[in-house]
Amino acid sequence: MMLDLDADRLFPSDPETRKIARALYESVAGLPIVSPHGHVDPRILLENVPFTDPAQLFLRYDHYVTRLLHAAGIGLGELGIPTRDAQGRTASPREAWRTFCENWHLFAGTASGYWLQHELVDLFGIAEHPSADTADELFDQISASLQTDEFLPRALFASFRIDVLATTDDPMDDLAAHAALAADPSFPGRVIPTFRPDSYLNPAAPGWADNVAALATWNGTPTADYDGYLAALAGRRRHFIDHGAVSADHGVLQPVAAEITRDRAEALFSEALEGRLDSEGAGLFAAHMLLESARMSVEDGLVMTVHPGIFRNHDTSTFETFGPDSGHDIPVTTTYVDGIRPILQRYGNDPSFHLVLFAVDETVYSRELAPLAGYYPAVYIGAPWWFLDAPDAVLRFRAATTETAGFYRGSGFIDDTRAFLSIPARHDMSRRLDASFLARLVREGRVDRPSAERIIHDLVHLVPRKAFKL
Amino acid sequence: MMLDLDADRLFPSDPETRKIARALYESVAGLPIVSPHGHVDPRILLENVPFTDPAQLFLRYDHYVTRLLHAAGIGLGELGIPTRDAQGRTASPREAWRTFCENWHLFAGTASGYWLQHELVDLFGIAEHPSADTADELFDQISASLQTDEFLPRALFASFRIDVLATTDDPMDDLAAHAALAADPSFPGRVIPTFRPDSYLNPAAPGWADNVAALATWNGTPTADYDGYLAALAGRRRHFIDHGAVSADHGVLQPVAAEITRDRAEALFSEALEGRLDSEGAGLFAAHMLLESARMSVEDGLVMTVHPGIFRNHDTSTFETFGPDSGHDIPVTTTYVDGIRPILQRYGNDPSFHLVLFAVDETVYSRELAPLAGYYPAVYIGAPWWFLDAPDAVLRFRAATTETAGFYRGSGFIDDTRAFLSIPARHDMSRRLDASFLARLVREGRVDRPSAERIIHDLVHLVPRKAFKL
Amino acid sequence: MMLDLDADRLFPSDPETRKIARALYESVAGLPIVSPHGHVDPRILLENVPFTDPAQLFLRYDHYVTRLLHAAGIGLGELGIPTRDAQGRTASPREAWRTFCENWHLFAGTASGYWLQHELVDLFGIAEHPSADTADELFDQISASLQTDEFLPRALFASFRIDVLATTDDPMDDLAAHAALAADPSFPGRVIPTFRPDSYLNPAAPGWADNVAALATWNGTPTADYDGYLAALAGRRRHFIDHGAVSADHGVLQPVAAEITRDRAEALFSEALEGRLDSEGAGLFAAHMLLESARMSVEDGLVMTVHPGIFRNHDTSTFETFGPDSGHDIPVTTTYVDGIRPILQRYGNDPSFHLVLFAVDETVYSRELAPLAGYYPAVYIGAPWWFLDAPDAVLRFRAATTETAGFYRGSGFIDDTRAFLSIPARHDMSRRLDASFLARLVREGRVDRPSAERIIHDLVHLVPRKAFKL
Incomplete structure (x- = not known):
């Protein structure tokens, strides 16, 4: 199944209203971002080392995402989250990513799903739904991108x-x-x-x-x-x-x-x-x-x-x-x-x-x-x-x-x-x-x-x- | 900037639905008004003397309006509201009106803004946005209208x-x-x-x-x-x-x-x-x-x-x-x-x-x-x-x-x-x-x-x- | 006044969105019903005797419906609901049904009204609004249907x-x-x-x-x-x-x-x-x-x-x-x-x-x-x-x-x-x-x-x- 971004996404259904929305959006789409409150770790930018893999990037620190997989009966360890005492099995990044991809449909209609899709398509050029079939290929494709200079923080x-x-x-x-x-x-x-x-x-x-x-x-x-x-x-x-x-x-x-x-x-x-x-x-x-x-x-x-x-x-x-x-x-x-x-x-x-x-x-x-x-x-x-x-x-x-x-x-x-x-x-x-x-x-x-x-x-x-x- | 009233205002966006709404509205637009609860002072109608000016009319008694200007950091005295003890400076009607006009954009999308626009256009024939540039002209125009017989209460x-x-x-x-x-x-x-x-x-x-x-x-x-x-x-x-x-x-x-x-x-x-x-x-x-x-x-x-x-x-x-x-x-x-x-x-x-x-x-x-x-x-x-x-x-x-x-x-x-x-x-x-x-x-x-x-x-x-x- | 069911009912107003909704609906319209929680009396199905009349069917046990008539000042006895002690007058089914039909407009826009209309049109083929004029005819028509084999529970x-x-x-x-x-x-x-x-x-x-x-x-x-x-x-x-x-x-x-x-x-x-x-x-x-x-x-x-x-x-x-x-x-x-x-x-x-x-x-x-x-x-x-x-x-x-x-x-x-x-x-x-x-x-x-x-x-x-x- 294809993955893409609708250029008119989130705009109202009525064509006349949509046209107005599109024009208003385009007038500000390119303005710089002001982010006056958030939780990014500044050392990411200080150290400027590559993100390692999609599991670390999309799952490890995003409890908006892992909670929905947990709700489906998947343990947090299976998503690569380590326990405090480092006991118990923790899935490898590739395994965790595969589990995520197999459950991509759980994110349909959610805010997290919306952002993830934006990132996959817009940043990584992914054109297919995450799924059991595509998980490994996406893992490799994203991991490769992350090693390039343009993906440095x-x-x-x-x-x-x-x-x-x-x-x-x-x-x-x-x-x-x-x-x-x-x-x-x-x-x-x-x-x-x-x-x-x-x-x-x-x-x-x-x-x-x-x-x-x-x-x-x-x-x-x-x-x-x-x-x-x-x-x-x-x-x-x-x-x-x-x-x-x-x-x-x-x-x-x-x-x-x-x-x-x-x-x-x-x-x-x-x-x-x-x-x-x-x-x-x-x-x-x-x-x-x-x-x-x-x-x-x-x-x-x-x-x-x-x-x-x-x-x-x-x-x-x-x-x-x-x-x-x-x-x-x-x-x-x-x-x-x-x-x-x-x-x-x-x-x-x-x-x-x-x-x-x-x-x-x-x-x-x-x-x-x-x-x-x-x-x-x-x-x-x-x-x-x-x-x-x-x-x-x-x-x-x-x-x-x-x-x-x-x-x-x-x-x-x-x-x-x-x-x-x-x-x-x-x-x-x-x-x-x-x-x-x-x-x-x-x-x-x-x-x-x-x-x-x-x-x-x-x-x-x-x-x-x-x-x-x- | 032009000020007017859209004949189809508040109707749904979808053209087919809008057409139905317009017809329903038109069937009752001319019916008399029943106002079974409100706060108009009956002496306005008893005495039947002209309203004096737009500040008295739109600001002095309408705390829906003055509160939004207060939220913008404007003191109530600057809006012509007298203090209980009559101490402190109170802006003149023209000054208060000017302050209001300069801040007209604060009312965009509000209920008060909607009613004010209706009144300015429909009752007073105003065709321009209130603003610093138009404030005095609007003050004079409205004040003049208020002296006519048709604006007696x-x-x-x-x-x-x-x-x-x-x-x-x-x-x-x-x-x-x-x-x-x-x-x-x-x-x-x-x-x-x-x-x-x-x-x-x-x-x-x-x-x-x-x-x-x-x-x-x-x-x-x-x-x-x-x-x-x-x-x-x-x-x-x-x-x-x-x-x-x-x-x-x-x-x-x-x-x-x-x-x-x-x-x-x-x-x-x-x-x-x-x-x-x-x-x-x-x-x-x-x-x-x-x-x-x-x-x-x-x-x-x-x-x-x-x-x-x-x-x-x-x-x-x-x-x-x-x-x-x-x-x-x-x-x-x-x-x-x-x-x-x-x-x-x-x-x-x-x-x-x-x-x-x-x-x-x-x-x-x-x-x-x-x-x-x-x-x-x-x-x-x-x-x-x-x-x-x-x-x-x-x-x-x-x-x-x-x-x-x-x-x-x-x-x-x-x-x-x-x-x-x-x-x-x-x-x-x-x-x-x-x-x-x-x-x-x-x-x-x-x-x-x-x-x-x-x-x-x-x-x-x-x-x-x-x-x-x- | 005619009573019918719009084939596109409940679909969004915008034509393009409506088209999508219609297709999605049609893909599941014929699937079997799963009803995992409800209050139907199993003896209805065990005994499999005909429902007697529309008042028994639509009013007697449906307090969603009777409450709105009660709110209009109609006593529950007038709707055929018996008192616990069986004292007081209880309207006959035909009388109760007539009262309901006279007040059909009270159900416009309500969930109960929506379901009742669906049932009247889809199950009984009713094509007219319930009203004082049509009440008796509808009573007879529905009662006759209920005696047929296809209306057995x-x-x-x-x-x-x-x-x-x-x-x-x-x-x-x-x-x-x-x-x-x-x-x-x-x-x-x-x-x-x-x-x-x-x-x-x-x-x-x-x-x-x-x-x-x-x-x-x-x-x-x-x-x-x-x-x-x-x-x-x-x-x-x-x-x-x-x-x-x-x-x-x-x-x-x-x-x-x-x-x-x-x-x-x-x-x-x-x-x-x-x-x-x-x-x-x-x-x-x-x-x-x-x-x-x-x-x-x-x-x-x-x-x-x-x-x-x-x-x-x-x-x-x-x-x-x-x-x-x-x-x-x-x-x-x-x-x-x-x-x-x-x-x-x-x-x-x-x-x-x-x-x-x-x-x-x-x-x-x-x-x-x-x-x-x-x-x-x-x-x-x-x-x-x-x-x-x-x-x-x-x-x-x-x-x-x-x-x-x-x-x-x-x-x-x-x-x-x-x-x-x-x-x-x-x-x-x-x-x-x-x-x-x-x-x-x-x-x-x-x-x-x-x-x-x-x-x-x-x-x-x-x-x-x-x-x-x-």
Whole structure:
């Protein structure tokens, strides 16, 4: 069976509307990529060594893909994922790739399938469906491509036309890879870190006490010194800013900030370090630190992004065997209105404070995020995230938010990916969908054509740069 | 850039479906407007003096519009909104209008933008986009129009073909404006009040004790007399009915009614007056009074409408400076199934009792409102409200409710607006959307053409009159 | 007014997309029906006597239909529904049918209306709208048809091409009707029972103590013997399996399972039998038994289906007068992520355990069910259920789940009906909608044509057989 890319993919069915969408898309298809939030490892670009094979490239780090194969009853080891203790059989790359190809039909209609197809056709020139019959041939063909100069990470970075790429990093990361890249005159790209302090802010997070100790050590203050802890966080943020960071990212189960006294916060901090804090107290301290993080953002200018609503590591046995990010993070109901209010009460009207709110519970788009971003200058609506970063979901997002908040209160598209090779496919998808959405509004007489042309350009060029202060 | 109105706006993209939609729309486009719930000030029609300028007309009272400009970092004072204490600089109408025009692109794709465009083109004959360049010219052009006789409120009322217009009023309002309009032989329109008793029913509402005292004074009973309080409420409802009212409207955070004993209610009432009632007790009393209000509706025939799920005045600093209705009321999650049940247990099967349930949390449409209205003869599904009163949201509402409850269990369209000039645009939008929804069902073989013709006529003519007993 | 069936009904409006949908539909239109979950009474097929009249056929047992007439203010007695105590006037079949016909327009756009129209035209050759004028003629015409051999239940079963039909049965049912049908060489159909133990597992369910006693009697153990209770349940499941059952169905208000010790469970069981268990304890025991039911499914292989989120018998007065299933069961908010986790922690990775999760709160589709089924091999996404089993809702379901979970993690279509004659209409609807959804994806370049052809065949043939181990 043939594999190809429809030039009109994702455009509306109606021919007249499709024509408008195509023209809008073409006006922005060639613009550079801005990727202000993602999970690519900067060492890939620093080291610039070839990717080894398609299994490493498409399966090993992409739990969007491996989870669907797991759901079909295939063990993660059969997909080449090693266990934490390196026990048990792990399939070879060729075996893992074969298993993937045999199950290609499971990805039909999925977002991952869409991106994979784009990559296979557009980057590697594959013209046949992955299948049991074609698996070995595709493995060899892709592996051969990967050894060529044009598939070296830096060459791809250039050919993808990436203007800026943000990584996500531990607060104590020395950012040496970022520094080396910035100092390398042969690499003109802009690769910037993102401050991700969750496990330093929430006493219930694994490793919190060690992380606090590491902050103290770096800061030269006693671990139990609460002011030193705050100063160290501010200092590490400054370190990130000095390496180009523009944002700090907060992953929380529920987006709750709390206003408590300094004394109360200090007491909770002490109890947490002494291991005496119950889960309610830990939640309160974490909520306090979310508000403190907002304060720091107001002070140092880092954009604050919030990614809530994910129950991480839902399947304990897989987590214990394979570690985090193994495909069983599940969304939960989310609400922002009360929880985020302490931040907005203090800083919501400050246009220099940028607070980007994401969601995987799509009910908040029309109910909460569009109304909040339609009033508070600080609030930006995060692009559809995780499971919602998919064609139909993106159009639902646009329909749910635009009528209340317009086109200028969003974050711009966020690829949020670990899969470096999928970046162009994702941004292309976003541009096509914005073109489709706008084309429908043009066709329905709701936006005129010149306005749609301006808007799609702004959505690709201006909006993410504004939201992320780039 | 040109500004115009597409004759086929809001119709489906597919040409065949569009043709059906156009025909359905045209069959009802000229029908009179029924507006059974809204917020127009009746003194506008009583006094019949010219609107002064476009800023007063489009910005001053329309917090749908000002909130989006505020989100862009523009202070409300720059939009001509005075502070409560009249301190601080307030932009002149011309300055405010200029700021609005410079930011016209922020309204692209929004419901407010859609209505504004309709009004600018259809009422004022504007043919250019508002912008920095055109702001002054548009200001002058609109201001000049407003001085003509045809733009006097009563002339507009006639040209809009409004059959009946309901206002929303305080229970102690003397309704003199309504009485004067009804008594004026030169004004043939029907302008009726709506009883809105929230701040008389909920001890936690600001001013409750004063309001209760005012009821007692009017009734000639001691303030602490609970029976006198109930009698006074019934008496004020009668006063409203005598002035043409057909409904009583209840704005509540959560739609909760409660069945408690008379003794318990009386005790809570006393505690509330003595300032000893905690928030739980206040909630219980308010829930009791929601049930009592239903009882009164059964007795006096007023349609009971419920508008739940709005966190009012989310931004304390703006509220303190500019007062309520300044753009930061935010929807919250809503559920009806348990909370409204005490009312339905008593009166749900009484077809003479009309209970219209609105929502800003659109998840309740398919989950709760359509099933409830698809069984209880008393329940009517409120038209999409507030942020959901927008083209895509309205179509989602129709799709979410029709398959369960059909076309005959709704309230009919509600404009719910303070913006008098937007009334025709809003009703026109609703008719277009109903035509579009029905046209799709015709095209999909789900409703035949003659049935669709009957239904759209019923939706505009019959359904609101039935739901609101007009 | 004419009544007919559009050959292209439910297909997309765009002609090109419609053409694709039609071809996909036609490729599966003739495949046999698999109905793995429903509520048809097996004695209809065992006794094989004619249905008597259209009121008995379309109204008497279909509370989807009677509820909408009730909402219009028509008493259930007027629709021929007898009261529990057989007091009060009950309309004759002809009178009830006339009332229905007079109100035919109330069903426009509803799922019930769609199926009824299909049945009237396709089975009975009706060519006119039901109405006051045509009611008597249609009554006579349908009644006459019902007396012919081709309308005998078994003849219809054959003409409907039903491969397998599952009923829903009480655990203590002797399954004599199923046994007799299986033993009857003149009936080649496969009619299988489904184990539905809710009122044996939840101490708060009416009749629980009696049901437990009945289990004990059957098992030959004392009622208070907890191990005997578990053994009896396992034994009755075995009895069902011996009569062809493939699944056990669990209706719960919230889908909550709980892990407690055996001793705790035994204590709760004793307290429940002694009438000393409060509602919290009853909930905990029921949650424990949901987990125990999963364990039994792992052991005996019965597919476990969960139908949560319905507030049964919302209107007490109607329940008391007419009994359950009289049209006022109302959906509530549902969440699965925490509640179902104890089952998934134990058995979620066992591909031989099949757990089919349904929903009437459609927010869980994209937020929870697709992510869960996209990881756990045990989890299957239940087809849109109850109020969501309707054209637009089904397309929303597909759009909400496919991008995350693909096409192969669902239950396949479930008709879930008591209305035997509606089975072909419902399955035909499902096939049309799947064709429409796939056609859109083909047209949007997201699924290629050969893949779409494979997928629609799999959705009708393979997927339900796999999910239900048929």
